[in-house]
Amino acid sequence: MSQSRLVTLEQDILAKNNGYAAANRRLFAERGILALNLVSSPGSGKTTLLVRTIEELAGRFPAYVIEGDQQTSADAQRIRATGAPALQINTGKGCHLDGHMVGHAVEHLDPAEGSLLFIENVGNLVCPASFDLGQHANVALLSTPEGHDKPAKYPVMFRAADLVLLSKSDLLEVLGDFDVATATDHVRGLANAAPVIPVSSRSGAGMDAWLAWLGDAS
Amino acid sequence: MSQSRLVTLEQDILAKNNGYAAANRRLFAERGILALNLVSSPGSGKTTLLVRTIEELAGRFPAYVIEGDQQTSADAQRIRATGAPALQINTGKGCHLDGHMVGHAVEHLDPAEGSLLFIENVGNLVCPASFDLGQHANVALLSTPEGHDKPAKYPVMFRAADLVLLSKSDLLEVLGDFDVATATDHVRGLANAAPVIPVSSRSGAGMDAWLAWLGDAS
Numbered sequence: 562m563s564q565s566r567l568v569t570l571e572q573d574i575l576a577k578n579n580g581y582a583a584a585n586r587r588l589f590a591e592r593g594i595l596a597l598n599l600v601s602s603p604g605s606g607k608t609t610l611l612v613r614t615i616e617e618l619a620g621r622f623p624a625y626v627i628e629g630d631q632q633t634s635a636d637a638q639r640i641r642a643t644g645a646p647a648l649q650i651n652t653g654k655g656c657h658l659d660g661h662m663v664g665h666a667v668e669h670l671d672p673a674e675g676s677l678l679f680i681e682n683v684g685n686l687v688c689p690a691s692f693d694l695g696q697h698a699n700v701a702l703l704s705t706p707e708g709h710d711k712p713a714k715y716p717v718m719f720r721a722a723d724l725v726l727l728s729k730s731d732l733l734e735v736l737g738d739f740d741v742a743t744a745t746d747h748v749r750g751l752a753n754a755a756p757v758i759p760v761s762s763r764s765g766a767g768m769d770a771w772l773a774w775l776g777d778a779s
Numbered sequence: 780m781s782q783s784r785l786v787t788l789e790q791d792i793l794a795k796n797n798g799y800a801a802a803n804r805r806l807f808a809e810r811g812i813l814a815l816n817l818v819s820s821p822g823s824g825k826t827t828l829l830v831r832t833i834e835e836l837a838g839r840f841p842a843y844v845i846e847g848d849q850q851t852s853a854d855a856q857r858i859r860a861t862g863a864p865a866l867q868i869n870t871g872k873g874c875h876l877d878g879h880m881v882g883h884a885v886e887h888l889d890p891a892e893g894s895l896l897f898i899e900n901v902g903n904l905v906c907p908a909s910f911d912l913g914q915h916a917n918v919a920l921l922s923t924p925e926g927h928d929k930p931a932k933y934p935v936m937f938r939a940a941d942l943v944l945l946s947k948s949d950l951l952e953v954l955g956d957f958d959v960a961t962a963t964d965h966v967r968g969l970a971n972a973a974p975v976i977p978v979s980s981r982s983g984a985g986m987d988a989w990l991a992w993l994g995d996a997s
Binding site: 570602603604605630631632633635654655656683684685686687688691704706707708710711713714715716717729732735 | 788820821822823848849850851853872873874901902903904905906909922924925926928929931932933934935947950953
């Protein structure tokens with residue numbers, strides 16, 4: 562297959578996705594829903610952060626969650642245990658959520674006016690960066706065990722981040738080789754001025770700053 | 780675009796890739812090279828493991844490394860500091876290495892007869908699973924901070940693994956919520972009988988078992 566045919570195809574797929582994303586965006590605007598796309602490597606602690614966040618919000622905003630995974634519905638079950646409605650999308654061989662999947666999930670979840678919609682994307686620092694879901698902001702998690710160099714190595718994702726949470730910050734001392742300032746510098750090196758906040762779902766450190774950001778965004 | 784047209788396209792791309800992979804496999808066979816494809820999430824410690832492995836091999840087998848990353852040549856530089864030849868491939872927006880990229884890298888590296896070729900794929904638990912590089916075996920790393928459930932959530936990759944290394948095993952005690960038996964059960968749940976070995980590049984735990992596996996595979 563020629564390179565130009567591949568590029569045309571990519572454009573076709575993205576154009577179609579953008580149509581679905583635009584429809585999601587209109588629905589979010591009509592209902593005053595804040596939609597956030599959470600992205601990270603596998604195992605960076607997205608679900609654990611959401612569970613703690615929903616608990617700490619304690620109904621201040623009604624929260625809804627769309628969970629993306631290749632397989633299993635374990636994450637949606639963990640979210641539902643908090644009382645928040647959650648829907649699991651299994652992508653099978655797919656490496657990211659797309660606008661169409663999210664549109665269907667929103668139809669099922671039917672989020673209330675003025676609610677918060679968390680979209681937990683498939684754990685992947687590459688593919689989700691290319692697919693608009695209609696979200697208002699991208700929240701990228703970088704867990705401290707992954708190393709502070711990841712923004713430089715996965716620039717497309719971290720350039721698109723509106724907020725970077727350095728998750729599992731309780732491990733900073735044990736690890737000894739993750740430097741918050743260096744991680745922040747790597748984000749700035751991508752011409753991204755997004756806030757970079759260390760946070761631990763385990764100890765609760767940084768949760769206030771993250772909840773304050775959520776409050777400002779709502 | 781219709782679903783059937785997309786499936787046909789995927790088949791076209793994979794068929795083309797398989798041709799390149801087959802050529803790589805022939806070259807590896809002719810020269811008696813053992814080629815290993817290392818896959819994992821970003822930040823699971825593939826490069827750190829390779830650095831320590833090459834040091835411990837101490838020239839028992841000549842080792843060569845192909846490094847895949849979206850951007851930066853940091854990993855290849857770290858490998859070269861051990862004295863082993865290394866070549867960095869930057870995939871840009873791409874989420875995996877393919878047979879064609881590896882073929883060109885092998886041409887440049889020109890690995891000696893009877894050598895070990897480590898191919899460190901882009902950090903991604905989804906996309907690299909679909910692309911044959913001509914390797915003899917897949918070594919999947921799962922770092923303990925990622926959680927023991929990842930084989931169930933990324934089944935395509937862990938089903939294809941010939942060896943699973945539970946990296947950063949020195950953190951097991953600090954984390955307290957990663958169970959080696961459960962991780963192993965999740966791999967077995969995919970009908971995969973591959974060895975599952977906890978290993979720490981920091982403490983050296985498990986390095987003997989990993990080097991023994993390498994010796995048997997060579």
